[in-house]
Amino acid sequence: MKVVLHVWRQQRRSTKQDFVQDGRMVRYELDHVSPDMSFLEMLDVLNEQLIRKGEDPVAFDHDCREGICGSCGVVIDGVPHGPERGTTACQLHMRSFRDGAEIWVEPWRAAAFPVVRDLVVDRSAFDRVVQAGAFVSVNTGAPQDANAIPVPKAAADRAFDAATCIGCGACVAACKNASAMLFVGAKVSHFLHLPQGRVERERRARNLVAAMDAEGFGNCTNQNECEAVCPKEIPVRVIAELNREFVRARLIEEPVGKKRVGGDG
Amino acid sequence: MTWLFDFWRSSIGGKVTMAITGLLLFGFVVAHLLGNLQLFAGPEAINAYARFLHERQGLLWVARLGLLAVFVLHVVTGIRLARGNRAARPVPYAKDDTVQATFASRSMVFSGLSLLVFVLYHLLHFTFGLTNPAHYARKAAGADGHDVYAMVTASFHVPAIAIAYAGFQIVLFLHLRHGIQSLAQTLGLHHGRYTPWIARASVVLALFVAGGNALLALSVLSGLVTVAP
The missing domain is CATH 3.10.20.30 (Beta-grasp domain)
Incomplete structure (x- = not known):
C-alpha cells in the first residue's frame, strides 16, 4: 500500500x-x-x-x-x-x-x-512526579507469608487497573488542556487500595499534585479524552480518586505536628 | 488562612473551587427560574413574590453579596485555570482531533465568557434599568412599586430582546450540560453505576433551566402571556 x-x-x-x-x-x-x-x-x-x-x-x-x-x-x-x-x-x-x-x-x-x-519529547516531568511520592517508603518488613496481609479481590483489581500505567504520556498529549491528571490519578489509585500504600496517602496526594503543578501541566476539565487514548485504558475514575485524596489530604485530615509531614504541598 | 489560598492556587483546589461555586450558581439559576415561572400565574402572583423578596432587605442583601462573591470567584478561578491550560500547550497540533469530548465540554471557556456578558446585560436591563429605562419605569409605576409583571412583559414584547434572551439560553444549556456532570467528577463522585446517570441528569437539568428561561421570553413574545396594559 x-x-x-x-x-x-x-x-x-x-x-x-x-x-x-x-x-x-x-x-x-x-x-x-x-x-x-x-x-x-x-x-x-x-x-x-x-x-x-x-x-x-x-x-x-x-x-x-x-x-x-x-x-x-x-x-x-x-x-x-x-x-x-x-x-x-x-x-x-x-x-x-x-x-x-x-x-x-x-x-x-x-x-x-x-x-x-522531531517526534521525541522529554518526559522526565513524569519521573519527577513519581519521585515526589509514587512509591511506598514505609518499612514493610521481611517478605510476608502469602496472604498474611489480606487484600480483597476488588481492591487488588482497582489497584492493578491503575498499576497498568506505562507512563507513555498519551493522556497529556490527548488532553485539550495538556493536563497530567490521569497519570497522577493512576499513581495515587495504584497505592490507595492497598494496605501498604494507604499509610502515606495524605503525603502522596499532596506531594504528587504539587510536583504535577510545578511541571506546568494544565488543569483537568473532565472531557475524558485521556481515557479514550490511554493504551492501557485506565479509567477517569482514578481522577475522581485523585480529587478526593487531594481534598482529604489538604482540607480534611489535620496536619501532624506543627510542621506538615512531607512539607507543604 | 494561607492554607486556603494555597489550596485555591493548586490545580485541583482550583477545580474544586469551580465545582463548589458552580453548584451554588446552578442552585441560584434553578431558584431564579422557579421564581420567574410565576409569571404564568399572572401579575398578582409574581408581583407578590417580588414584594415578598423586597420586604426582606437584610436577607436580600446577604443573598446578593453572597451571590456576587460566588460569581466573582467562579469567573476569576475559571480565567486563572483557562490561562494555565493555554500555557500548558504552547504549540498547537497541526492536525487536531477529538475522540469523545463533547462540544459543550470543549466550549466551556467560550460559553462561560458569553454568559458573563449576558449576566452583565441582564443586570443592566432588569436590576439597574439602564438599557430600557421606559420598561424599568413601569415597575415603579405599578401597584406598590413592584410591578415586575409589567416590566418583564413590556421588555419581552420587544422581539429583539425576547430572541436575544432565548438565544442565550442555548449557551446556558451548553455550560450547564457539561458543568453539572463535571462538578460531580471533580468533587470525587464517580461510580460505575451512577456516573452515566449523572451525565444524563446533567442534560435534563440543563434543558429544564435553559428551556424554562427561553419559554418565559418566548411566551410573552408570542402573546401566550399577555402584556400588562
Whole structure:
C-alpha cells in the first residue's frame, strides 16, 4: 500500500524556558508499505529511504515494540497512539489505514514535554512526579507469608487497573488542556487500595499534585479524552480518586505536628 | 488562612473551587427560574413574590453579596485555570482531533465568557434599568412599586430582546450540560453505576433551566402571556 506522511521535523531542542516553535510539517511519500507492518516499522522504512537519499532520519522514541514499555508514542491524525483503542503506536498496524491515506504524525504537544528532536519529547516531568511520592517508603518488613496481609479481590483489581500505567504520556498529549491528571490519578489509585500504600496517602496526594503543578501541566476539565487514548485504558475514575485524596489530604485530615509531614504541598 | 489560598492556587483546589461555586450558581439559576415561572400565574402572583423578596432587605442583601462573591470567584478561578491550560500547550497540533469530548465540554471557556456578558446585560436591563429605562419605569409605576409583571412583559414584547434572551439560553444549556456532570467528577463522585446517570441528569437539568428561561421570553413574545396594559 501507499501512504503520504506529514511528519513534524524539528532540529533545535526545546526546553521549558525556551519552547522552540520553528519546527514544521514535512511531506513524505512511501510506496511500498505492507499492511502487516507496525506503525513504527513503517517509520523505519521511511528512515531507510531518507538515509539512502542522504537526509536526516526522523527521530522517534521506541524500545520494546510490544506495547508494554511506554517509550513509543506519536500523535497520529490528531490522536495519540493513533486510531485503535487500547493500543500503543508500536502495536498499531498499517492495516488500520486505507491505501493512499494521508497520515499526520506529530510529537506529544505540551509545555511540560519539551521536544528533544522531531517526534521525541522529554518526559522526565513524569519521573519527577513519581519521585515526589509514587512509591511506598514505609518499612514493610521481611517478605510476608502469602496472604498474611489480606487484600480483597476488588481492591487488588482497582489497584492493578491503575498499576497498568506505562507512563507513555498519551493522556497529556490527548488532553485539550495538556493536563497530567490521569497519570497522577493512576499513581495515587495504584497505592490507595492497598494496605501498604494507604499509610502515606495524605503525603502522596499532596506531594504528587504539587510536583504535577510545578511541571506546568494544565488543569483537568473532565472531557475524558485521556481515557479514550490511554493504551492501557485506565479509567477517569482514578481522577475522581485523585480529587478526593487531594481534598482529604489538604482540607480534611489535620496536619501532624506543627510542621506538615512531607512539607507543604 | 494561607492554607486556603494555597489550596485555591493548586490545580485541583482550583477545580474544586469551580465545582463548589458552580453548584451554588446552578442552585441560584434553578431558584431564579422557579421564581420567574410565576409569571404564568399572572401579575398578582409574581408581583407578590417580588414584594415578598423586597420586604426582606437584610436577607436580600446577604443573598446578593453572597451571590456576587460566588460569581466573582467562579469567573476569576475559571480565567486563572483557562490561562494555565493555554500555557500548558504552547504549540498547537497541526492536525487536531477529538475522540469523545463533547462540544459543550470543549466550549466551556467560550460559553462561560458569553454568559458573563449576558449576566452583565441582564443586570443592566432588569436590576439597574439602564438599557430600557421606559420598561424599568413601569415597575415603579405599578401597584406598590413592584410591578415586575409589567416590566418583564413590556421588555419581552420587544422581539429583539425576547430572541436575544432565548438565544442565550442555548449557551446556558451548553455550560450547564457539561458543568453539572463535571462538578460531580471533580468533587470525587464517580461510580460505575451512577456516573452515566449523572451525565444524563446533567442534560435534563440543563434543558429544564435553559428551556424554562427561553419559554418565559418566548411566551410573552408570542402573546401566550399577555402584556400588562
